[in-house]
Amino acid sequence: MKEEFNIISNLIEKNTRVLDVGCGNGDLMKFLQENKTKDIRGLEISKEKVQNCLSKGLTVIEGNAESDLKQFPKSSFDYVILSQTLQAFLNPELVINELLKVGKKVIVTIPNFGYWRVRLQLLFKGTMPVTENLPHEWYNTPNLHMCTIKDFYNFCSTKNIKIYKSIALKKSRISEINKSNLNYKNLDSHLGIFLIES
Amino acid sequence: MNKNIDTKKIIISNPLKLDCGKEINNFPIAYETYGELNSGKSNAILVFHALTGDQYVSGKNPITNKDxxxxxxxxxxKPIDxxxxxxxCANVIGGCMGSYGPSTINESTGKQIGTDFPIITINDMVNAQYELIKYLEIEKLFAVVGGSMGGMQVLQFVANFPDKAKLAIPIACTSSHSAQNIAFNELGRQAIMADTKWxxxxxxxxxxNPDKGLAVARMAAHITYLSEKGLQEKFGRKLQDRDSLRYGFEADFQIESYLRYQGSVFVDRFDANSYLYITRAMDYFDLSKQYKGNLSDAFKKTKTKFFVISFTSDWLYPTSENREIVIALNSIGADVGFVEIESDKGHDSFLLDVPSFLKTLGDYINSTYKIINERRI
Structure with missing residues (x-):
């Protein structure tokens, strides 16, 4: 978690306007508030988590990214963050489009379904993968649309979404993803972090 | 009902131009305060009351002897410690707890003003209370807070005085009174006006005193403050002090007895004309119309932080109407938080012991107070 927060924080310029979509209990918001910018908002679907955020004095709105991002004007945030949530939406493509409208830049992090530990579970055990990063069983997972680093990379190029920076994370090892190492990073990383722009 | 109420009061000498076109001056505003203003005058919270509320927010109400x-x-x-x-907290103008209202005695005739009292609006109420803030020499409030009609006053206050509050918390309210809201208020008014003693x-x-009419108005309104589930769980079809139906029109059911009681205690503390005037003010409330149909424009000039709260079972001021306020604020990039609190206590939730509401509100106010103060240092 800490590494992901650091990477996201390093992608953000100081004193900019940030929206954290699916902000959970506000841990990333708090981290960014202390390190980068005071001007940060959150959107979260769980009432309980919204209440936790508000209790900490964080500005958070209870709402659903799939329907409630529309209310923000175009380019009203310098950065919109979607941390490990994309796979939980009914329509990830629609959400990405909404994020790209609301934010001048968008940071998306993806739990990589192409990570070798994940692949091995399906290959050898023949069961849906359960890992530290993807702790749910197939019957109770909120993750509807799992994808791999390579999937998202290809998605961006198909949809003409500009990738500013793509970073792979394995435990606490950070490396850049590019076209030539894509297959390897897709196998060897548990998390992908993308800075994109429409 | 203004029966020699010994309450804190100031006389506003500045003329106040009302929305109806009339002008009032030298009128009383009754108010109460709790806690102490700090030396930097940075800890003041103005609470706005709802339709039948008054200035006695906390402690014992000296008129009713209730909390x-x-x-x-x-x-x-408490959450607001x-x-x-x-x-x-001030009694709104039009009210009956010492502020200028229809039961105020006209000194030249020695009689109550009655329906010679001018029609007032939420805007007029807020402008009158601003005079109190000036009198107390508070340059900037830490927060303005209120539920229901109190929430409407919060919205109007920030629109009228964009730099006078750091934080605004409108609760269970609307920016524009709906047809359903107007309909229920009209029902109440007609009950009062149909009473021959009016x-x-x-x-x-x-x-x-048109107490029968006022009691019916209160009974009807009281139903709108609850939820179907809440009513069913609390009363169901339980009978009142009897084992079987009496085949008559007495209060067989507990819910009937409860409503009759609510009506009867209400008439002892509230003035029928005030009920007419204040419900009218609520009906006339349409903040977006004041800004030519664009609610966002009401808040364009303000840097005030907002926290909007609604309740799941509130069908009088439903979440959708509270969300419209959030959407209007978001569309101009204002600083707004929002949560819908789970409760089956209906619109009345904001007045009752709803732990997640009280905790969230208290934590939010306290951490925001801390953040704002730290920022200044």
Whole structure:
């Protein structure tokens, strides 16, 4: 978690306007508030988590990214963050489009379904993968649309979404993803972090 | 009902131009305060009351001898902690707890003003209360807070005085009174005016009181403050002090007895004409119309932080209407938080012991107070 927060924080310029979509209990918001910018908002679907955020004095709105991002004007945030949530939406493509409208830049992090530990579970055990990063069983997972680093990379190029920076994370090892190492990073990383722009 | 109420009061000498076109001056505003204003005058919270509320937010209400209407929220060690905050609440104009209203005695005639009282609006109420803030010499409030009609006043206050509050918390309210809201208010008014003792609003001249009409108004309104589930769980079809139906029109059911009781205690503390005037003010409330149909424009000039709260079972001021306020604020990039609190206590939730509401509200106010103060240092 800490590494992901650091990477996201390093992608953000100081004193900019940030929206954290699916902000959970506000841990990333708090981290960014202390390190980068005071001007940060959150959107979260769980009432309980919204209440936790508000209790900490964080500005958070209870709402659903799939329907409630529309209310923000175009380019009203310098950065919109979607941390490990994309796979939980009914329509990830629609959400990405909404994020790209609301934010001048968008940071998306993806739990990589192409990570070798994940692949091995399906290959050898023949069961849906359960890992530290993807702790749910197939019957109770909120993750509807799992994808791999390579999937998202290809998605961006198909949809003409500009990738500013793509970073792979394995435990606490950070490396850049590019076209030539894509297959390897897709196998060897548990998390992908993308800075994109429409 | 203005029966020699010994209350804190100031006389506003500045003329106040009302929305109806009339002008009032030298009129009283009754108010109460709790806690102490700090030396930097940075801890003041103005609470706005709802339709039948008054200035007695916390502690014992000296008129009814009951707890103040927001005792769950305001008081020592409560979510709005009076050990820390200086809380101000004024009786709205049009009210009957000492502020200028239809039961105020006209000194030249020695009689109550009655329906000669001008029609007032939420805007007028807020402008009158701003005079109190000036009198108390508070340059900037830490927060303005209120539920229901109090929430409408919060919205109007920030629109009128964009740099006078750091934080605004409108709760269970709307930016524009809906047809359903107007319909229920009209039902209440018609009940009062249909009472033969109303006498076109001059009942006090005849030592009369349209208490039957006012009680019916209160009973009807009270239903709208609850939820179907809440009513069913609390009362169901339980009978009142009897084992079987009596085949008559007495209060067989507990819910009937409960409503009759609510009506009867209400008439002892509330003035029928005030009920007419204040419900009218609510009906006339349409903040977006004041800004040519664009609610966002009401908040364009303000840097005030907003926290909007609604309740799942509130069908009188439903979440969708509260969300419209959030959407209007978001569309201009204002600083707004929002949560819908789970409760089956209906619109009344904001007045009752709803732990997740009280906790969220208290934590939010306290951490925001801390953040804002730290920022200044």
């Amino acid at each position: 103040g209407w927001w005792s769950y929220v305001v008081g020592e060690n 009076t050990n820390k905050f200086f809380v101000i 006498e076109n609003g001059f009942y006090s001249n005849y030592k009369l």
